[in-house]
Amino acid sequence: MVITGAAGFLGRRLARALSSGTGAPSLVLWDTQPFPDPPAGPESVTVLSGDLMDEELLARAFKGGVDAIVHLAAVVSAQAEADFDLGMRVNVDATRLLLETARRLGNGPKFVMTSSVAVFGGALPDRVPDHWQPTPQSSYGAEKAICERLVSEYSRRGFVDGRVLRLPTVAVRPGRPNKAASSFVSSVIREPLNGEAAVCPVAPETPLWLMSPSRAVAALAHALRVPASDLGDERVISLPGVTVRTDEWIAALARLAGDDVAARVHWEYDPAIAAIVQSWPGAFEATRARALGFQADAGADEIIAAHMAEQAKPNSGG
Secondary structure, eight states: EEEEESSHHHHHHHHHHHSSSSOOEEEEEESSSOSSSSSOOOSSSEEEEETTTOHHHHHHTTTTSHHHHHOOOOOHHHHHHHOHHHIIIIIHHHHHHHHHHHHHHHSOOEEEEEEEEEGGSSSOOBBBOTTTOOOOOHHHHHHHHHHHHHHHHHHTTTOOOOEEEEEOOOOOOOSSSSTTTHHHHHEEEEEEEEHHOOEOSSOOEEEEEEOOOOHHOOOOOOOHSSHHHHHHOOOEEEOEEEEEEHHHHHHHHHHHHHHHHHTTTTEOOHHHHHHHHHHSOOOOOHHHHHHHTTOOOOOOHHHHHHHHHHTTTOOOOO
């Protein structure tokens, strides 16, 4: 199995989850960044560092055949908006190259890719139904929408067995803020718990569609197990999440950690970030995903409490 973006937050967790226990697959962990601590499983683990469009690395990654690819590598939302060429190269061109490489294998491998609620925008219903047409309002959203159709077409032709997961915003992420427009969602919880100030750049009433890291990893692992016959022709799945207003998100922090911790969050409206985030839906029906066995968190308190418990463990860090 090949995992791209394997040195990232979800990639590392997925690699650890897949390499534990009996029946663990051989893993190729590929990222542009070095992998900090590759998991040690019962089968082989190969680590590759470098460009996803490097032909030599592609040959090494797929040497001997591959039965599954989990494609997590991407340029995040605000960065893709700021650098159009980089976003198209990493988010679209590299995905197409991976699909073509998988096609040449001739065995129709599973191809799991993460997409985003950013494929939606414009006028939206209160709860987006499964059949709603994507109308992205950002370069990142447009790039993900393009890749959704690519995976669906390669699946229709039998080149891959595709499964595209539209992830809610995943929080709380450990580490430091990144260039994603949604980075503040984790920052306003993580930094105050660490005794630091944090800035919330959107209006208090802004709705957020959220999923915890553990649920996201479980969804990726579950996507590998869902029979192709259950998916049918539509290979894009909007995952279930939790709808939380931004002020409710911070209120949950106050309930769990105290008002003094929540008071470290400062509201500083950023119109550029707010424009991107406000174009995203705040809730989905996700009827099909639930029927396929994907699950949501119970609520904001559960997500934040899980983060607090994880950070309290020795050697925690994602």
